[in-house]
Every structure is written in structure tokens, then in C-alpha cells.
Amino acid sequence: MKIGVVGLGSMGFGIATSLLRSGHDVYGADVNAEAVERLRAMGGSKVDPKSAAAELNALVVVVLNSDQTEEVLFGDRGLVSELAPGAVVIMCVTVAPDYARSVAYRCATRGLHFLDAPISGGSVKAANGRLSIMASGAPQAFAAARPALDAMAEKVFELGDSAGAGSAMKAVNQMLAGIHIAAMAEAITFGITQGISPETFLEVIPVCAGTSWMLENRAPHVVEGDYTPRSAIDIWPKDLGIVLDVARKSKFAAPITAAVLQQFIAAAGMGLGREDDAAVAKVYARTAGLKLPRQEMPETADRETGWRP
Numbered sequence: 001m002k003i004g005v006v007g008l009g010s011m012g013f014g015i016a017t018s019l020l021r022s023g024h025d026v027y028g029a030d031v032n033a034e035a036v037e038r039l040r041a042m043g044g045s046k047v048d049p050k051s052a053a054a055e056l057n058a059l060v061v062v063v064l065n066s067d068q069t070e071e072v073l074f075g076d077r078g079l080v081s082e083l084a085p086g087a088v089v090i091m092c093v094t095v096a097p098d099y100a101r102s103v104a105y106r107c108a109t110r111g112l113h114f115l116d117a118p119i120s121g122g123s124v125k126a127a128n129g130r131l132s133i134m135a136s137g138a139p140q141a142f143a144a145a146r147p148a149l150d151a152m153a154e155k156v157f158e159l160g161d162s163a164g165a166g167s168a169m170k171a172v173n174q175m176l177a178g179i180h181i182a183a184m185a186e187a188i189t190f191g192i193t194q195g196i197s198p199e200t201f202l203e204v205i206p207v208c209a210g211t212s213w214m215l216e217n218r219a220p221h222v223v224e225g226d227y228t229p230r231s232a233i234d235i236w237p238k239d240l241g242i243v244l245d246v247a248r249k250s251k252f253a254a255p256i257t258a259a260v261l262q263q264f265i266a267a268a269g270m271g272l273g274r275e276d277d278a279a280v281a282k283v284y285a286r287t288a289g290l291k292l293p294r295q296e297m298p299e300t301a302d303r304e305t306g307w308r309p
Contacts, residue, residue: 001057001147002027004049004079006072008035010230011119012062014126015092015152017042019060021129022151027052053082058148059089062119065238066095073103085111088144092119092133094174094239096246097164104137104163113141116163118170119153120177122217123230130154134173136165171246174239175257180214181236182260185281187215188222192290198223221278225294233280234273236264 001024005016008030019026020043027049028039040046049056059079061072069091073080080089089107091100091114100116107114115137125131131152135142136159142149149156159165187210191201202223206216221227240261247254263283270286272279285292 001025002052002055003148004029004052004056004059005062006030006049006059006079007062007064007068008032008039009062009064010123011092011126012060013039014123014128015060015062015119015131016044017127018129019148019151020044022147024148024151027056049079050077050082053079054084056083056087058087058145059083060092060148060152061089062092064235065093066099069093069095069099069103074106080107080110080112083110083112086113086144088113088115088141088148090115090117090145090148092117094118094170094242095167096242097167097171100163100167113138113144114163115141115145116166117145117149118166120170120173121154125154126152133157134159134166134169136160136163138162168246171243175243175254177214178236178240178243178264179256179260180212181218181277182263182280184212184215184219185222185263185278185284188219189281189284189288189290189292192285192292193288198293218276218278221276222281223293225292227272227275227279229274229276231277232274233264233267233277236277236280237261237268240264 003019003024004027005012006029008016008028013035016026016028016039025045027045027047028036029049030036061069063069063072089112104114115135117133117135119131119133121131129151133153133156135156138161159169188198188201202219205211240257243257244254263280266283267280272282281292
């Protein structure tokens with residue numbers, strides 16, 4: 001297949017390389033020219049998706065939010081007007097279900113298939129073609145997208161024949177994922193106040209009932225003091241904001257999610273927005289006057305408080 005991939009961040013770049021390994025012709029686009037050149041050096045097409053749009057069988061959209069999706073698909077240089085009827089748009093962005101339904105309707109008016117197909121699994125699984133995809137759309141859309149999905153994902157959940165169901169499931173997933181990251185941060189810093197080193201926390205908790213996938217994946221970042229962004233703090237005010245908007249429209253109270261959102265907003269306010277989302281632990285550490293591994297003590301902290309390496 002000839003497949004355009006718009007958005008070559010940590011997830012999108014992994015998707016693009018997985019498609020390349022499966023033998024597809026991949027046309028990449030991103031505001032970061034370096035990412036585009038890196039993909040081309042690995043075998044991606046030298047032609048951008050806009051120029052090749054009429055020949056594409058599929059367009060995978062892996063940008064940040066609905067505003068960027070709108071620009072990519074329907075803006076002044078939007079690709080939907082250039083795609084040939086019968087092509088499939090695979091939207092992997094975390095958006096509200098109502099927005100996914102809107103995109104599906106507008107694609108259908110131009111004779112295009114559409115899959116509401118948010119993704120989960122992180123950058124490593126994206127690069128290995130082992131994502132989980134929560135997808136919904138017409139059977140014809142699944143059929144048109146199948147070769148791309150097979151290259152991208154270890155598991156494709158088919159959640160219904162109309163758009164919106166995939167995004168609804170992603171909202172549920174993001175609610176849990178955000179809560180679990182913040183819970184890890186709260187627990188590891190609480191442990192420090194009790195004289196438990198982060199290393200000991202990481203040795204014990206993953207084999208106890210209090211563990212979670214997010215704890216096991218993110219706690220090592222805190223222990224190593226490595227906040228290189230695999231998934232950035234800035235993602236969570238957006239994603240949890242979507243969750244709470246959907247909940248509000250459904251008249252559903254989500255107090256735990258609301259509290260967690262405030263911790264991520266606080267982290268962004270501390271200037272941590274581009275750091276790994278495990279850096280939300282720094283919010284707890286700062287409040288308690290604690291030192292995390294490889295982190296300087298806050299100037300206002302009690303130097304006799306907390307764990308010492």
C-alpha cells in the first residue's frame with residue numbers, strides 16, 4: 001500500500017517504521033523536518049503526503065489533538081480534499097467521540113473510508129508494530145485499513161461499526177493511565193517520607209498487589225532520574241481534559257480524574273511540560289520538600305527531611 005503518515009513524533013515515527021518494515025510505501029510529514037529526513041533515510045518516500053495524496057491508499061494521522069487533526073484533514077492544505085475516493089483515513093489521535101463522528105461524516109461525503117482508531121502501547125511498541133488499537137468504523141473501512149493495521153498493531157479491538165466508540169474506549173484508557181501515573185508518583189514519594197528508597201520501592205511493589213503497568217513502566221524513570229520524554233507531561237492536561245469534558249456531558253462525576261488533572265497542570269506550571277510524565281513525581285517532592293534521585297533539593301526544603309542516596 002501507499003500510506004501517508006502525518007505526525008512523526010515518538011508514536012508516529014514508530015508507526016511509520018513499522019509500516020516500512022512490512023513493505024509499504026510510506027510518505028511522512030511533520031513540522032519537525034529532522035524527523036522527516038530521518039524517515040526518508042530509513043527508506044521512506046522522498047515525496048510528501050500532500051504531493052502524493054491522490055495515490056495514497058491510506059492516511060494515518062498521529063498528531064497531538066483535534067485542532068491539529070482538523071488542520072491536517074480539512075485546513076487550507078488539508079489532505080481530505082486530495083485523497084482519492086476509496087482511500088481510508090486512520091485517525092490515531094486522542095479526541096472526543098463527538099469529534100470522531102464529525103470527521104467520519106465529512107470523510108464519507110467525499111467517498112473516503114474512516115477509522116476512529118486511537119492507539120496505546122507507547123513508543124517502543126509503536127516501533128515494533130505491537131500497538132493496541134481501539135478502532136471503530138464500517139466493515140469496509142476495516143477492510144481497507146487491514147494491511148496497515150496488521151503492520152502497526154499486535155491487537156486491533158473492533159469496537160463497532162461507527163466512529164466514536166474507539167475514542168470513547170481511549171477516554172476510559174487515558175482516565176486509568178493518567179490516574180496510575182499520578183498514583184505511582186504519590187506512592188513513591190510517600191515511601192521516601194517513610195525512609196523507603198525509590199530503589200527499594202521499585203524492587204518490592206512490582207511484585208505486590210499494588211502494582212500497575214504504568215507503575216512498572218514509569219517508576220524506573222524516577223529511580224534513574226531520567227525524564228527524557230517518552231510520553232510528556234503536556235499530553236495529560238489535554239487527554240484528561242477530554243476525559244472530563246466527556247464525563248461532564250454525560251453528567252458523570254469523575255473526582256479522582258479531576259484531582260489527577262490538577263497534579264499534571266501543576267507539573268506543567270513548574271516548567272516540566274516537555275519532560276517525561278513520570279516527572280509529575282516532582283510536584284509531590286516539591287510540596288513535601290523531598291529530594292528525588294539525581295535531583296537537587298528545593299531551596300526552601302528542610303535539608304534534614306527525606307531520603308538520601
